[in-house]
Amino acid sequence: MLLHTLNSPPASSVFTDCLRCVGATDAVLLLGDGVYAALPGSEACQALHDCGATVYLLKDCASAAGIDSDSHAFQALTMDEFVALTERFPRSLAWY
Numbered sequence: 001m002l003l004h005t006l007n008s009p010p011a012s013s014v015f016t017d018c019l020r021c022v023g024a025t026d027a028v029l030l031l032g033d034g035v036y037a038a039l040p041g042s043e044a045c046q047a048l049h050d051c052g053a054t055v056y057l058l059k060d061c062a063s064a065a066g067i068d069s070d071s072h073a074f075q076a077l078t079m080d081e082f083v084a085l086t087e088r089f090p091r092s093l094a095w096y
Helices: 013-021 032-038 043-050 059-064 079-088
Strands: 003-006 027-030 054-058 075-077 092-095
Touching: 003 013, 003 032, 003 079, 013 043, 013 092, 027 032, 027 079, 032 043, 032 054, 032 059, 054 059, 054 079, 059 075, 075 079
Parallel strands: 003 027, 003 092, 027 054, 054 075
Antiparallel strands: none
């Protein structure tokens, strides 16, 4: 069980590297430029759905990027919920 924090845009090789390493018991949190991968209908969004991990979206970052996190397929988290997520996943890996 590993929490992957993804802060790179979908066009980055870091995005594909991250998805290659994600397992079914892992979680992916999109933050910073990573939230652009959550754009509905995009190839990146489909890849996230298909990766097998639970995918989350940091609400503040999504709002700053103009992405409506309230009507999104991925669960949007507040900063407090992000902290709680790190308690559930004691190991994490940051992707920049």
